[in-house]
Amino acid sequence: MRERARAVRAREPARAVADRERRWDLRLIAPAAVIWAGTATAVTVPDAVGWALVAAAVAGIAVLVVALVASGSPSPVRTRRRASLLAGAALLLLAGAALGTGRMAHDTQRAGPIGAAIVAGRAVTADLVVSEEPHPLRPDAGTPRDAQLLVRGTITAATAAGARFSASTPVLVVGDDRWRTVRPGQTVRVAGRLAATAPGAREAAFLRASAPPRVLVAPGPGEDLAATIRWQLRERSAARSPDAGQLVPGLVLGDRTPLGEELRTVMRTASLTHLTAVSGTNCTIVLGCVLGLGVLLRLPRWSLVPGALAALAAFVLVVGPDPSVLRAAVMGAVGVVAVISGRGRTPVAMLCTAVGVLLLVDPYLATALGFALSVVATAALVGLCGPIGGAVTALLPAGPAARVPVPVIRLIAAPLAAQLACAPLLLLVQPGVSTWGVVANALVAPLVPVVTVAGSTAVLLGSAWAPLAALPLQVAASGADAIAAVARTAAAAPAATLPWPDGPAGAALLAVASALATGVLLWAARRRARGPRATGPPARSPHPVRPAPARRRVDEALRPPPGRTPRILRPIPSGGRAGARLLVRTAVVTSGLGLVAAGTAAFTTAVPAAGEWQLAVCDVGQGDGLVLRAGEGTAMLVDSGPPGPAMARCLDRLGVRRLAAVVLTHQHDDHYGGLAEAVRGRVPQRVLVSAADATLAPPVAALLGRTATPVDRLQAPAHGSVGAVSWSVLWPLSPRPVGDENDNSVVLRVDIAAAGGPPLRVLLTGDLEEDAAAALLRAPGTSAALRGVDVIKLAHHGARNGGTALLDAVRAPLALVSVGRDNEYGHPAAAVLDHARGIGATVWRTDQRGGATVRRTADRVVATALPP
Incomplete structure (x- = not known):
């Protein structure tokens, strides 16, 4: 039997053999794609979800193996079925291996006391093996910018809270100019504070150095x-x-x-x-x-x-x-x-x-x-x-x-x-x-x-x-x-x-667009190579038929010399069936490339599934627009951005169908302008405004008059709850206006509960400026209310007049800046951003990174990009 199969294959034309081998090689695309999807999922999803996916893959393999054993004696139909089951089991095995490998890599970096130190943001003294030369920080690198240099390395041992422990944790060290002399291969001792990185990042934490490095081990001869x-x-x-x-x-x-x-x-x-x-x-x-x-x-x-x-x-x-x-x-x-x-x-x-x-x-x-x-x-x-x-x-x-x-x-x-x-x-x-x-x-x-x-x-x-x-x-x-x-x-x-x-x-x-452009280019070339279509029966000629000039040029230009390896470039097939095959192949390749782009975008800018996100900051341009998740399809809206559909699109993207409440921190157009479109189809149950606002802005008053929505005025120490959202008012202290409109902004401390996890604690500051912030910090009970905040929305879009006193009082690990790209006000101020990063906060700017969803896991606060 085997000799007959070999004899049949030996009589096959070379083109048929090449086509069969090419089809076999293309089958490797599916395993590679499965491994890619599995590893990407494993390093980005929460721990429980990752291991649940591993268990699901193992269960799927078991089911396929049982089906394979029960498939009975061989027959043509059963043989094909067994081949399909084997292929499915192999793909599931690869998926399980990819998921397991990714989870092990993720968990190994954060295992033991180092993981707890990262979650708590503790100060540590660590032994670091430098893996890359220091390089200057770029303003758009998404990392703290007040220091001058960024150094990659791996913590091998550390001391935190008086305890010494070993680790194998890659980190990004942010240091000053004194770190310029470190070299790959060195082991240095560094003191600083840890801060968790975003999900999917190779490094488990940032380490902001508070002292110069001290060399413990010089690099080896090769590194030197x-x-x-x-x-x-x-x-x-x-x-x-x-x-x-x-x-x-x-x-x-x-x-x-x-x-x-x-x-x-x-x-x-x-x-x-x-x-x-x-x-x-x-x-x-x-x-x-x-x-x-x-x-x-x-x-x-x-x-x-x-x-x-x-x-x-x-x-x-x-x-x-x-x-x-x-x-x-x-x-x-x-x-x-x-x-x-x-x-x-x-x-x-x-x-x-x-x-x-x-x-x-x-x-x-x-x-x-x-x-x-x-x-x-x-x-x-x-x-x-x-x-x-x-x-x-x-x-x-x-x-x-x-x-x-x-x-x-x-x-x-x-x-x-x-x-x-x-x-x-x-x-x-x-x-x-x-x-x-x-x-x-x-x-x-x-x-x-x-x-x-x-x-x-x-x-x-x-x-x-x-x-x-x-x-x-x-x-x-x-x-x-x-x-x-x-x-x-x-x-x-x-x-x-x-x-x-x-x-x-x-x-x-x-x-x-790229796929269409490629298809049009190849289609036009195929038509040109085939030449003009004849309108009548072909004329008989005693002379051999010569190919069209365009086709002949392709053949002559790309025909390999005798005895040489064939060139990579291939001519455009002129036959109808060959041309159709070429277009099909091109469509497959371009579609695959598009899927890779979409997959990478999905893993780098994916929105958490319903129930995972607790807070969203929307990219509404130069203005504020935040969404607090109160329940399934229900939210509390804090400001609605400037006029336009941006806020409404963000609510649609988040799946918000009902607005339990709307808070307008103050009566400026960049905070209420998008309200009319945001509430279309989801009329809020109540609207909350600052008690220091004697009157509502005319567009807001007209809109609320049409919808008959009740309006409540907020001043400290009012508090309330809407579903999973509990809030308390910290400012204003009285209904008497203080300073200009910005200083009358409502300041809220919000706790957003989530099933199976701790609440996310947020401080929303509106456009509060420096003098009002100082008065707020002097008020009785403010220091207790600011304790344990996870997220702060920087006041007045990160402007200089917002000050840094609230940042110092809160010291939240995540600072949100809702700001428009290339705005005429120069927001946000570099000094304010540098100060935020200097105290260990990760800064998320909507003008550079778009909107974001935020959730709190058991060990950290996670911000994920929100696609427009």
């Missing part, structure tokens, strides 16, 4: 050599030109430390930021150079793989064994296989295998945007580069004079495929779409390997004798200057950035 090499490359490239000093370290070693803000901005606008980070391209170039050198030296084939792996290990050692570098190394190896094989099936299989293995080894890659970009870009180069290259060739004008060399087609197809695939993900971190990104990437593509190879050569030669590095370093510097010139030109070009809706909704819309 790598640090010296990086320092030498920075100094030598900076001596060539300012642009080279900023770009060469990033292009060669992924070192972004010297990159200035001006060049960083133009590189981002020109969609060239990926060049300054270690990516699969860097590793591909290193591996390609080693393999090419081995071929030129006629080394035996068995020696090429160990040599390439050794070179890659040395490169990782110099750059640093960061997870992003390890990811890039694996993706670089996949890229080399793609180039060498010249076929799509092997890279697809290896890409899926690499994704699965990397996620099982490091589950936190599942929620990393850099990992998603790397996978999507590699998949685009493997699956889309060939069809797009063939389409571009088919659409070019006919004639020998218009013939474009294949390398030029590659320069166009590769960045176009990567741009179409990665644009939805990039939109999550930067506004707008780069219109000149494809052109800029095509122009710099020949320069990148020159800079990388020349810079790497300079590193190797300079390590032996500095003068030997002069020539290759000059070549690298010249290439870096040219790349900087291209970036500045693209950034200054007309319409350099196309406005586009941001957030997950914008990313999904852009994914659809």
Whole structure:
């Protein structure tokens, strides 16, 4: 039987064999996707939910195994059924392994006393193994900004509350300039206070250093050599030109430390930021150079793989064994296989295998945007580069004079495929779409390997004798200057950035647009390659039929030379069935890339399920709009933002159908303007306003007159409850107005209960200014009311006149800033934000991160992005 099957397979045409093998390799996409979804879920969901999912996967495997055993004796139908059951059991097994691995990685970081110290925000003295060089904090990094440097490391031992314990917890240390001298591989002792990070973050906590580091263990010889090499490359490239000093370290070693803000901005606008980070391209170039050198030296084939792996290990050692570098190394190896094989099936299989293995080894890659970009870009180069290259060739004008060399087609197809695939993900971190990104990437593509190879050569030669590095370093510097010139030109070009809706909704819309653009391009190329449709029966001719000019150009341009490995670029099939298959494949690939974008967005900006969130701050622009969950579909609204539909859309997004109460902290348009649309279809049962407001604003009075909603006036010490929400009034103290309208704002202490967890304690401050805040703090009973607050809404949108006294009195771990993007008032004030971060608070700004939902778990306060 086996001999007959082998004989049948031997008689199959080569195309049929290739198609069967390709279909088999594509089946690896499902296991990779299951592992990705499992690990992403495991590191983001609460503990109980994560282990419940693991148990569900195990139960599903048991059910499938029982069904498999009970399937009876073999038959054609039962054989297919058994195969389906085995496939389902395998996928469930992978899901269970991914979930279990993710939960173990999550729990291991927070196991023991270190977890309790993080939850309590305690001060600790810790032994820290530094894993990355310090780098300056960026204003949009989402981390405390008053310090100058951010250092990644792992706590191996710590002392808290007089007890000494061991740990293995990665943290982000926020320190001052005295931390600039630490190096990877060092073990330092640090004193500071812990604060929990957001769910899904690789590091379990922030550690704000209150003292300089004290070195306990020096780095090993390997780490010391790598640090010296990086320092030498920075100094030598900076001596060539300012642009080279900023770009060469990033292009060669992924070192972004010297990159200035001006060049960083133009590189981002020109969609060239990926060049300054270690990516699969860097590793591909290193591996390609080693393999090419081995071929030129006629080394035996068995020696090429160990040599390439050794070179890659040395490169990782110099750059640093960061997870992003390890990811890039694996993706670089996949890229080399793609180039060498010249076929799509092997890279697809290896890409899926690499994704699965990397996620099982490091589950936190599942929620990393850099990992998603790397996978999507590699998949685009493997699956889309060939069809797009063939389409571009088919659409070019006919004639020998218009013939474009294949390398030029590659320069166009590769960045176009990567741009179409990665644009939805990039939109999550930067506004707008780069219109000149494809052109800029095509122009710099020949320069990148020159800079990388020349810079790497300079590193190797300079390590032996500095003068030997002069020539290759000059070549690298010249290439870096040219790349900087291209970036500045693209950034200054007309319409350099196309406005586009941001957030997950914008990313999904852009994914659809990219898929449609790809489909239209391939459809147009297929029609051009087929030539004009004949209107009558074909004329008989004694001469052989010649293909259409467009089709002939495709064949001639992309036909591989005899004896050579086939090129990656594929021509556009002209037959109806072949063209349909191509369009189907393209639709599958682009849909898959869109799903990856949507999945990553879901895991990075997902809204907690109904019942999990307790508080929501809505992105209403320049104004306030907060929602307190009182029950299923029921909420208490505090302010409604400026005029417009933003507040109503936020309530719809949260599933709020009934408003048990509405609080208008004071009578300013940016706090009541959106009320009319917010209450449409959900008339509130009562409206609460400040007792110091003698009259209501005319729009509010007119609206409440139409709805006949009762109005109550609040002053301390009034209190009440609405479902799960209990509130007490801290300000105003009397109905007599104090100062201007802002100082009459209602200040509420709110406790929001949740089933199975502790209440979330919130302080809502309206637009209270500094003098009124001081009077509030002097009032009897205020200090007791402010004790134990988890969340504070910064007064007056974080303005300077809101002061910092309430922040110091509350010291809440989370500070919310409801503020509009690029507002004319300059809100929020940097000094206020710096002060909040300085006392250990995590700051959430709606102008930078959009709205958020907040909930309290047993051990921490969790803020999650709320999609628009």
